[in-house]
Amino acid sequence: AQAQQPVTLRVAIIQQVDSLNPFLATYQASTEVGRLMYDYLTAYDAKDQRPVEGVAKSWEKSADNLTWTFTVPDGKKWSDGQPITAKDVGFTYNLMMTDKDAATANGSFVANFESVTVPDDRTVVIKTKVPQASMLALDVPIVPEHVWKGVGKIADYKNDVTPSVSSGPFVLSEYRANEFIKFKANKEYWRGAPKYDELHFIYYKTVDAAVQALDKGELDLVNRMGPAQFDSLKGKSGITLNKAQGRRFNELVLNSGAATKTGEPIGDGHPALKDVKVRQAIAKAIDQDAIIARVNGGYAERGTGPIPPVFPDYHLTPEKVRPFDPAAANTELDQAGYPKGSDGIRVGADGKPLKLRLVGHTSRAYDEQAGEYIKSSLADIGIAVDVQLVADTLLDEQGVAGKFDLIFSGWGTNPDPDFILSLHTCDSRPESPTTSGTTDTFFCDKTYDELYAKQGAELDPAKRSALVKQMQQRFYDEVPAIILGHDNSLEAYRNDTFASFTIQPDPGGVIMAQNGMWGYYGAVPVAAAGAASSGPSGLLIAGIVVVVLLVVGGVLLLARRRGATAGDRE
Amino acid sequence: MSPLLELRGLGVHYRTDRGEVAAVRDVDLTLEAGQTLGLAGESGCGKSTVAMSVLRLLPKSARVEGEILLDGEDVTTMSWGRLRAVRWAQASVVFQGAMHALNPVRRVGDQIAEPIRLHGGKAKVSDLLDQVELPAAKARSYPHELSGGQKQRIMIAMALACDPRLVIADEPTTALDVIVQAQVLGVLSRLVAEQGIGLVMISHDLSVLASTCDRLAVMRHGGIVEEGPAREVIASPTHPHTRALAAAFPVVGDPAFRQVEPDEVRESSPLLRAEALSVDYRGRGGVVHAVKGVDLEIGSGEIVALVGESGSGKTTTARTLLGLRAPTSGRVLFEGEELPRSAKGLREYRRQVQLVLQDPTSALNPRHSVYESVAEGLRIHKVPGDEAALVADALAKAELRPPESFFPVLPHELSGGQRQRVVIAGALALGPRLLVADEPVASLDASVRGEILALLLGLRRELGLAALIITHDLGLAWSIADRVAVMHEGVLVEQGAVDQVLLDPRHEYTRRLLAAVPSTTP
Amino acid sequence: MTSIVWQRRRAAVGSTWREFTRNRGGLAGLVVLGVVVVLALLAPLVTDASGLDVTKAAGQRWQSPSAEFWFGTDHTGRSVLLLTWWGSRISLLIGLTATVLSVAIGTLVGVTAAHFGGWLSAGLMWVTNFFLVLPSLVLAIALSTVLPRGIGTIVLAIGVTSWASTARLVRAQTLSVEARPFIERAKVLGGGHVHVIGRHVLPAVLPLVFVNTTLTVANAIVAEATLSFLGLGDPSMVSWGSMLRAANLHGAVSQRAWWFLLPPGLGVVVIVLAFTLVGRALETVLNPRLRGDR
Amino acid sequence: MTAPPLVRPSPRRGGGSGLLRHVAGKVGGALVSLAAVVVLGFFLFRLIPGDPTVTMTRGRQVDEAQIAELRALHGYDRPIVEQFGKYVGGLLHGDMGTSLFYRRTVAELIGERVGPTLLLVGTSTLIAVTLGLWLGIRGAWRRDSPFDRASTGVALVGWAMPAFWLGMLLSMVTGNLFPSGGMRFSSTPPDFWSQALDVAHHMVLPCLTLIAVVYAQYQLVMRSSLLEEMNADYLTTARAKGLRDDQVRRRHAVPNALLPTVTLVFLHIGLVVTGAITVETVFSWPGLGLLTYEALAGPDLPLLQGTFVVLAGSVIVMNVLADLLYQVLDPRVRAS
Ligand SMILES: Nc1ncnc2c1ncn2[C@@H]1O[C@H](COP(=O)(O)OP(=O)(O)OP(=O)(O)O)[C@@H](O)[C@H]1O
Ligand SMILES: Nc1ncnc2c1ncn2[C@@H]1O[C@H](COP(=O)(O)OP(=O)(O)OP(=O)(O)O)[C@@H](O)[C@H]1O
Ligand SMILES: [Mg+2]
Ligand SMILES: [Mg+2]
Numbered sequence A: 001a002q003a004q005q006p007v008t009l010r011v012a013i014i015q016q017v018d019s020l021n022p023f024l025a026t027y028q029a030s031t032e033v034g035r036l037m038y039d040y041l042t043a044y045d046a047k048d049q050r051p052v053e054g055v056a057k058s059w060e061k062s063a064d065n066l067t068w069t070f071t072v073p074d075g076k077k078w079s080d081g082q083p084i085t086a087k088d089v090g091f092t093y094n095l096m097m098t099d100k101d102a103a104t105a106n107g108s109f110v111a112n113f114e115s116v117t118v119p120d121d122r123t124v125v126i127k128t129k130v131p132q133a134s135m136l137a138l139d140v141p142i143v144p145e146h147v148w149k150g151v152g153k154i155a156d157y158k159n160d161v162t163p164s165v166s167s168g169p170f171v172l173s174e175y176r177a178n179e180f181i182k183f184k185a186n187k188e189y190w191r192g193a194p195k196y197d198e199l200h201f202i203y204y205k206t207v208d209a210a211v212q213a214l215d216k217g218e219l220d221l222v223n224r225m226g227p228a229q230f231d232s233l234k235g236k237s238g239i240t241l242n243k244a245q246g247r248r249f250n251e252l253v254l255n256s257g258a259a260t261k262t263g264e265p266i267g268d269g270h271p272a273l274k275d276v277k278v279r280q281a282i283a284k285a286i287d288q289d290a291i292i293a294r295v296n297g298g299y300a301e302r303g304t305g306p307i308p309p310v311f312p313d314y315h316l317t318p319e320k321v322r323p324f325d326p327a328a329a330n331t332e333l334d335q336a337g338y339p340k341g342s343d344g345i346r347v348g349a350d351g352k353p354l355k356l357r358l359v360g361h362t363s364r365a366y367d368e369q370a371g372e373y374i375k376s377s378l379a380d381i382g383i384a385v386d387v388q389l390v391a392d393t394l395l396d397e398q399g400v401a402g403k404f405d406l407i408f409s410g411w412g413t414n415p416d417p418d419f420i421l422s423l424h425t426c427d428s429r430p431e432s433p434t435t436s437g438t439t440d441t442f443f444c445d446k447t448y449d450e451l452y453a454k455q456g457a458e459l460d461p462a463k464r465s466a467l468v469k470q471m472q473q474r475f476y477d478e479v480p481a482i483i484l485g486h487d488n489s490l491e492a493y494r495n496d497t498f499a500s501f502t503i504q505p506d507p508g509g510v511i512m513a514q515n516g517m518w519g520y521y522g523a524v525p526v527a528a529a530g531a532a533s534s535g536p537s538g539l540l541i542a543g544i545v546v547v548v549l550l551v552v553g554g555v556l557l558l559a560r561r562r563g564a565t566a567g568d569r570e
Numbered sequence B: 001m002s003p004l005l006e007l008r009g010l011g012v013h014y015r016t017d018r019g020e021v022a023a024v025r026d027v028d029l030t031l032e033a034g035q036t037l038g039l040a041g042e043s044g045c046g047k048s049t050v051a052m053s054v055l056r057l058l059p060k061s062a063r064v065e066g067e068i069l070l071d072g073e074d075v076t077t078m079s080w081g082r083l084r085a086v087r088w089a090q091a092s093v094v095f096q097g098a099m100h101a102l103n104p105v106r107r108v109g110d111q112i113a114e115p116i117r118l119h120g121g122k123a124k125v126s127d128l129l130d131q132v133e134l135p136a137a138k139a140r141s142y143p144h145e146l147s148g149g150q151k152q153r154i155m156i157a158m159a160l161a162c163d164p165r166l167v168i169a170d171e172p173t174t175a176l177d178v179i180v181q182a183q184v185l186g187v188l189s190r191l192v193a194e195q196g197i198g199l200v201m202i203s204h205d206l207s208v209l210a211s212t213c214d215r216l217a218v219m220r221h222g223g224i225v226e227e228g229p230a231r232e233v234i235a236s237p238t239h240p241h242t243r244a245l246a247a248a249f250p251v252v253g254d255p256a257f258r259q260v261e262p263d264e265v266r267e268s269s270p271l272l273r274a275e276a277l278s279v280d281y282r283g284r285g286g287v288v289h290a291v292k293g294v295d296l297e298i299g300s301g302e303i304v305a306l307v308g309e310s311g312s313g314k315t316t317t318a319r320t321l322l323g324l325r326a327p328t329s330g331r332v333l334f335e336g337e338e339l340p341r342s343a344k345g346l347r348e349y350r351r352q353v354q355l356v357l358q359d360p361t362s363a364l365n366p367r368h369s370v371y372e373s374v375a376e377g378l379r380i381h382k383v384p385g386d387e388a389a390l391v392a393d394a395l396a397k398a399e400l401r402p403p404e405s406f407f408p409v410l411p412h413e414l415s416g417g418q419r420q421r422v423v424i425a426g427a428l429a430l431g432p433r434l435l436v437a438d439e440p441v442a443s444l445d446a447s448v449r450g451e452i453l454a455l456l457l458g459l460r461r462e463l464g465l466a467a468l469i470i471t472h473d474l475g476l477a478w479s480i481a482d483r484v485a486v487m488h489e490g491v492l493v494e495q496g497a498v499d500q501v502l503l504d505p506r507h508e509y510t511r512r513l514l515a516a517v518p519s520t521t522p
Numbered sequence C: 001m002t003s004i005v006w007q008r009r010r011a012a013v014g015s016t017w018r019e020f021t022r023n024r025g026g027l028a029g030l031v032v033l034g035v036v037v038v039l040a041l042l043a044p045l046v047t048d049a050s051g052l053d054v055t056k057a058a059g060q061r062w063q064s065p066s067a068e069f070w071f072g073t074d075h076t077g078r079s080v081l082l083l084t085w086w087g088s089r090i091s092l093l094i095g096l097t098a099t100v101l102s103v104a105i106g107t108l109v110g111v112t113a114a115h116f117g118g119w120l121s122a123g124l125m126w127v128t129n130f131f132l133v134l135p136s137l138v139l140a141i142a143l144s145t146v147l148p149r150g151i152g153t154i155v156l157a158i159g160v161t162s163w164a165s166t167a168r169l170v171r172a173q174t175l176s177v178e179a180r181p182f183i184e185r186a187k188v189l190g191g192g193h194v195h196v197i198g199r200h201v202l203p204a205v206l207p208l209v210f211v212n213t214t215l216t217v218a219n220a221i222v223a224e225a226t227l228s229f230l231g232l233g234d235p236s237m238v239s240w241g242s243m244l245r246a247a248n249l250h251g252a253v254s255q256r257a258w259w260f261l262l263p264p265g266l267g268v269v270v271i272v273l274a275f276t277l278v279g280r281a282l283e284t285v286l287n288p289r290l291r292g293d294r
Numbered sequence D: 001m002t003a004p005p006l007v008r009p010s011p012r013r014g015g016g017s018g019l020l021r022h023v024a025g026k027v028g029g030a031l032v033s034l035a036a037v038v039v040l041g042f043f044l045f046r047l048i049p050g051d052p053t054v055t056m057t058r059g060r061q062v063d064e065a066q067i068a069e070l071r072a073l074h075g076y077d078r079p080i081v082e083q084f085g086k087y088v089g090g091l092l093h094g095d096m097g098t099s100l101f102y103r104r105t106v107a108e109l110i111g112e113r114v115g116p117t118l119l120l121v122g123t124s125t126l127i128a129v130t131l132g133l134w135l136g137i138r139g140a141w142r143r144d145s146p147f148d149r150a151s152t153g154v155a156l157v158g159w160a161m162p163a164f165w166l167g168m169l170l171s172m173v174t175g176n177l178f179p180s181g182g183m184r185f186s187s188t189p190p191d192f193w194s195q196a197l198d199v200a201h202h203m204v205l206p207c208l209t210l211i212a213v214v215y216a217q218y219q220l221v222m223r224s225s226l227l228e229e230m231n232a233d234y235l236t237t238a239r240a241k242g243l244r245d246d247q248v249r250r251r252h253a254v255p256n257a258l259l260p261t262v263t264l265v266f267l268h269i270g271l272v273v274t275g276a277i278t279v280e281t282v283f284s285w286p287g288l289g290l291l292t293y294e295a296l297a298g299p300d301l302p303l304l305q306g307t308f309v310v311l312a313g314s315v316i317v318m319n320v321l322a323d324l325l326y327q328v329l330d331p332r333v334r335a336s
């Protein structure tokens, strides 16, 4: 008989956590875990992702948009009982502004800060050099000054001391690299302690292993499932599925002319792809619905611009949806001056046949399958495709160097569209042929860049939304890349241990990988969950061991006896 | 009272892939306590099979008929428990090849003590070692740390561990050189005399048996062809096979065995000369000086015998004479010219001088037919003329007739003597002037030794071939050589005309060698 | 003359064959191999390769075995039977070519090291021992990571890492053949290196090499499956290893899709077992050392 | 899996001459081999692939100066020989570089994973050796008996199976009996016995898989080396002395046949290690094998290089140990 087990939420974690030090952690899993321990200055609402109270309860900005004043309310406490004050905020930001190591992960948020001052325990004043749109989306964990001021070199600090001093809903209680990360509920949490005792993140190397574990009851919550895995859990008792709108998209980048910032061409893309007519024809010839149905298993939404439907304010619904129409594509290419050669492959004006390389990741099943679809679709319009699946690093190298014709890529998007839009401006192209830029498309279009500048300065949400949509329309028409689809986020949880989770946004949102910790914080255990045991009991195993030992012993004994008589026989 | 051992109509068959093979047929033998029975016969005639059947040690594939009475009790019908009790306590075996009969990873002392513990004897290992004239400290040795003779004596000590009434010694001295052989035989004879045990002594060497046995049985093809008191059988053999066996061991000094007439020894011009020849082997254990400053001369048409115990450097000398090894110092002259070093030069030289290797079985590639083996040299030297005719001619010279019928035959289908002839034919095909024969008859049955020796003499007579015959057998040297050279630890201690060296040895080692030769005459 | 030689060779092969047929395991292995090889060769004639194209997948995803799809379908709706069938071609192809490469290197190194001696031999032996000790799969993984993906790379990776045991075997056999007096006799007759190796050493060593080849194929096929499973194979080719990788990646275990897991794995087991059985049977027939104690 | 195919015991070496010299020679040889592994590791992973800085800066705006700084920081701008020197120098201090993906030092990552791998490989080797030797001895002693045929057949089937496939099958058919992966449940109480039981529970399937695939080696080797000894004359001697059959086997046959087998047990550690790579992958066992697999996905070349050097190096060390053990065990090799 064991003592009353703590009520525990067990969550699969597939991606690695690179560091528990919030100043160094860059991986998505690490920031997700970091949010449980450290609140940000502001948070995103669970329902619609608008800024709400974080460490600061209220805020105001000056007329020139350069000075922001945040108020940290009284009564919030760190998990060790110390009060949370404006000093902690000031300490965190100033550390990042002065210590290069502390700026590793989130330095971009403070790069534009002029100064951060703390006139009193309740007030933080931030002055920026130029107006900054993301002041209410500063994804910077606020750390306790009384702990961190004693830390020597930030870059070497692991921050795996248990229990951690948290401002978030959970306190780190045990960390075993490659095995699990354990948290206990933070009883001091200002929103109120979570409704259960412990939260465990357990490493699984593959989603499949995690799905099996969920099925066996070793886990309570899994995300990042593939369509097949998701389907396999359908109708299983004890499991609730959550198909959420995702923030990720898959795209097929067309090498429309890779070049540096200065316009110096790099790479060896096929010249015909510089012709927008060819790109449009390719876009028309690809049956996106078929790819979503067969490759995504139906768990994706048709792509238009880079911003997914989960952000309806910015998501583009084109006035004229480009139809899947290979016949039209064929005619257009005929007219554009790419006649079919004797082998059925079109030839450009320069005599170069339209034979394209399509580069994808060996590690991704999506690339492999979608590649096949694209290959056969383009074959129908006289374009030959050679699918080359390569290791991730090699793909990165080829992508950066512009050594491709078609390449698979993809991004995750934030609530604020600025970053994802910035990727396709002329400025995000690389400095020189040997360095890398942030862009994957090498897109450089004057109209697009002008719109980008305008939306950055636009403070009226409705107008900004219109500008963002215009940009995406331009992107859609120029086809530097084809957004193949926005993946659904596929999650599942055991409903015999946990009754419900807070999703973000609501409805249609995710439990894990939120902009916040609501999913974990808001989980409600089933009343009797504490008594539920995990997996087969130790008793059963002991029983198995005993039986095996008995059988082996018996066989041995028998063999002995036989051996003895055999000895007599010789 | 029943005899110690009595075999009645013993027959043993082995089941093999080819069907049943009769290894022993209808053997009747009797041995009384305190007696020594010799069992002679050439290799494979079934001697060991008889020995093993006594303690029922034959492999499962063997089927035994007849009765084996040990002190009147039939071994074939004993229960396993009884048999285990009888084994070693009543009868023990000194196995053929002590090299393998000892467990290589256990100390010899433990191995001797094992049957004592098992059968509850009270003998002490040190006493047993003392009986076979080994120091007690040797009990702590592992087999590989002992010499062949010492291992053989360990086997004997082990056989005596439980005071058995019967000891079977299966070729206890094969693979030992003559001097050690004499020691081991001495130990055995002494034990029989002192302890009154019955001894069955097995050997293919009549002269070994002659000196130790009361009675002698000669086997052939699994059956006994002649049996009687040892002296009688050897002195006046009735069966032709026994006669051949006896003849194979010529008596040194007996002119009857001498096959070269003294007047045949003629003045001859030197053909091959070795001057101050030394050869070293560099191995793991440091440098071995195998040959030390040997001066040797062979005249054309002359037969020289090089004798010496095992490991004295005979083969090394032969190899060096043929240019298969470079001498460490000294030189080899052929017709006054030093041996060439180049591959081409050596090839030419080897048309003149040929080597016949020790063991004809392994000297022939088992995959090559007689024709291919003989033609090999012709092809290498691209000898002009009709290849088939040349091969046939060489075979005919080697007395393999009709030659054509031997063409497609593979070595394993030939007898040992025939194989040796094929090797000789291969050498003759090149028309050499000198034949170096390394132990040409050592591995051959007694019955075919004579034929090969006659062939060599015939070749000398007809073709004027010179020969260097290497052997450890003084009797052989006596029967066919013109001159003898005696080698000891790499040094030529004595050389000269046969009569002079063997009848009137100057060197002390030659004398020891001659003394150790077992003789069939008392 | 030659006719007699040939006649004898034929007789020798005949007797080897008779000896071989007496080994039931070996015979069964040979029959299985024959069937599999014939099926693999027939694949393009009997089946429609377009079924391998995911865009033309005939069935639904993860269909369990039915009359239409005897072995069910995979995660893209392709027939597992068809995939397994075609996969056998790649597995066999890689297994055989890698073996040829491995055995060729091994034989060359082994014979050279044994025959010539001196520092060449010492150097070759060191390299051989080095490769023998090195876990070959780890090296193969390393090689196929840094080289471009493809059949050639896999063949190279397996071939280059697995020759050492062959080399050691061949060297030992060559040494034992060269220690035999008939080699000395050949030298006395005037034969040079080429003569000794060509006429005496190789004919004696080749049967053993042949035995070794069959056993090496078994290893190479498992190695191919392992490398493909680890994602180092040629992604554009269907092989048993890549099928198992897909099964692992797409959750065949969690879906209990045994029909996707069993055929490729059983394929490997059956082929490897068949090669091993044939190899062991050949060994008892051709290796004189083992023949004696039967 | 390209292991030495069902190797027969190697012929015994000749009498030892100078144990010390032999040991020194062996250790020296192993050091040379280790050095060769390091060289191979370095050049294989450094020369063939492209520019590592590009991989590191993927998705970030960097200019020439930053790239140059990065190259200088990692020493990629130095001549290759100097880079190699630095690499070796680092290696001597236990520095194997930094993983591209974990952004932690390779040494630290490997250090974390050694324990679980040792536990898994050690346990399964121990069981596989015991089982294999026992079955091998039984089989050889009663050659061609039904037991021999059956056990050899089963061993061959196990030998033919890819480890990962067997692993997947096992985890499919055992259903909920065993955990799906990992080394322990996060919710197990921290006391020793609960933890031990939990780890044992998690280890059952990976261990079974590894044993099933590996034990055949030992069985077949033991069987053939015992068969080789079966006709040895000293066994006839032992029987002639009146020893019982099992005494003959235990006291004479097995000790002799065991010697070559012991060497092979160690020689095949390499095989177990490679088996561990796939088995750990299938069962998410947090060991070196899984780390290798994770490094492959990138590929994370510094990490891969590290696991390569460690895995290959440990096998080399094992082999030296085997050789030294042989010196101790076999009186014929031991200096006289
Ligand atoms: N286990 C066996 N299976 C089949 N035939 C065998 C077996 N042992 C011996 N023989 C055959 O039985 C015959 C007699 O062999 P045995 O060993 O008794 O001869 P031997 O007289 O002792 O010979 P040697 O002098 O060579 O020791 C030989 O022809 C041999 O080939
Ligand atoms: N290849 C070799 N390497 C090292 N030592 C050798 C080698 N061959 C022979 N010896 C040693 O050289 C010495 C002479 O050997 P050799 O073979 O010439 O003797 P042998 O008189 O022909 O003996 P046997 O009568 O046994 O044939 C011996 O001590 C032997 O151990
Ligand atoms: Mg005998
Ligand atoms: Mg000799």
Ligand code: NI
Pocket (backbone or CB within 6 Å): D013, D022, D323
């Ligand atoms: Ni050694």
